[in-house]
Amino acid sequence: MGSSQSAFTEQELEDYQTLTYLTKKEILHVFKRFSALSPDVVSKNKNVKLEKDVVLKLPxxxxxPFRERICEVFSSAGDGGLTFEDFLDMMSVxxxxxxxxxxxxYAFRIYDFDSDDMLSSNDLKKVVEKLTGSQQKLDDEDxxxxxxxILSEADLDDDESLSFAEFEHVISKAPDFVNSFRIRL
Known part of the structure; x- marks a missing residue:
């Protein structure tokens, strides 16, 4: 048995499998990747919370471009630091x-920078800035x-923001969304 195998009881693995979209083998692989971020720390305590700057080292x-926001959304503490269970949730999604x-x-939650359950103009501006990068800064008018x-196409109730339902409707028209929203194990 490998060291990651012994990190969990059979019951823990079954519970993780029930609570995620991953197989036991994939869960063990995810733990190996989590451990690799900070081997010394994780080997002492598998339930440790790794700070956001450590998690951001995941290739x-x-x-x-949404790396910081992804960590914040999956962090149970909300600070971007991830426990193994937070990391497992992220990898499962x-x-x-x-x-x-x-x-x-989860895409909606990542794009909802102010966490108000709506994608406002400010949220959309941040999304565009993240996607275009600092090199391609648009002027205010553009x-x-x-x-x-975006709002004229997607804001069906004309309230100047996108609800989850409106966002979901737009994403349903994007055939490549699922392929771009993944991390291979």
């Missing part, structure tokens, strides 16, 4: 087995035009 997060509706729900275009 898939390093290149993601980003897995190929997670259903589209779960992925859409940014407002882009946000207005």
């Amino acid at each position: 898939e997060l390093e290149v993601n 980003f897995s190929d087995q997670a259903p589209k509706n779960v992925k859409v729900e 940014m407002q035009q882009l946000i207005d275009n």
